[in-house]
Amino acid sequence: MSVPALRDPVANTPGAPQKTITELLAQWDDLTNAAIAATGDTDGWYRGAIIEQKPWDPAAEEVGLAPCGTVGPKEAHQVEALVMHDAFEPDPHPIADKLTAYWESQDFTVVRTVDWADGKGWMDISVRADRADGVEYNLTATTSAVSIHVSTECSIDPSIQLWAREKSLRREDIPTPSSPTASPSAETPKSDAGGGSNEDGEWLGF
Numbered sequence: 001m002s003v004p005a006l007r008d009p010v011a012n013t014p015g016a017p018q019k020t021i022t023e024l025l026a027q028w029d030d031l032t033n034a035a036i037a038a039t040g041d042t043d044g045w046y047r048g049a050i051i052e053q054k055p056w057d058p059a060a061e062e063v064g065l066a067p068c069g070t071v072g073p074k075e076a077h078q079v080e081a082l083v084m085h086d087a088f089e090p091d092p093h094p095i096a097d098k099l100t101a102y103w104e105s106q107d108f109t110v111v112r113t114v115d116w117a118d119g120k121g122w123m124d125i126s127v128r129a130d131r132a133d134g135v136e137y138n139l140t141a142t143t144s145a146v147s148i149h150v151s152t153e154c155s156i157d158p159s160i161q162l163w164a165r166e167k168s169l170r171r172e173d174i175p176t177p178s179s180p181t182a183s184p185s186a187e188t189p190k191s192d193a194g195g196g197s198n199e200d201g202e203w204l205g206f
Helices: 021-039 093-105 159-172
Strands: 064-071 074-086 109-117 123-130 136-142 145-151 195-197 203-205
Touching: 021 074, 021 093, 021 145, 021 159, 093 109, 093 123, 093 136
Parallel strands: none
Antiparallel strands: 064 074, 074 145, 109 123, 123 136, 136 145, 195 203
16 A cells, blocks of 8 residues: 655744644644555544544544644644544554554654553553654554554644634534533533644633
8 A cells, every 4th residue: 555755844943934724734634644544554543532433534623732832932833633443453563563664764753652561461552753843643552442643743823823713613603402500610621532722822622
């Protein structure tokens, strides 16, 4: 199976071109599809947790928007999201080795941070791949599942905050069923499906 080469990186420095939210979403799509293709199996992938049964679909834009440092004096953000697949086989080493080789061929620095087995059949591997422009992959491969977390470059382009605001407003316009009022002590967990942050760096769930 042909695996697509990733797009050229853009320097993340003051004065350098900053990616718009459209470009970051395109990069996220590209990075995710490239990693999926590198596994050798493009079917059966889900966005977010497998139990939710939401097939991988970049058009859904179910992503997070995370603060990621600064470019000059301005705060930067990156698009991030997770895709998951049932384990290809009980031993996660082959898929970890395959993705490691692919990412190294694409000029990522790859580190295996976890390689653990309980001696009773359960295995757990974590791999991190970093590129010089700030793009990052995090692979978790276990006896039961494979997950790939993708983070794009950082950017300070103003379109990012506009997009986050529009996504939040669209969610507020969706009618919700009536429900009992939560007690003052109840906490609302952040969604794993994605989110964003405002100018103050606050996380906004999408």
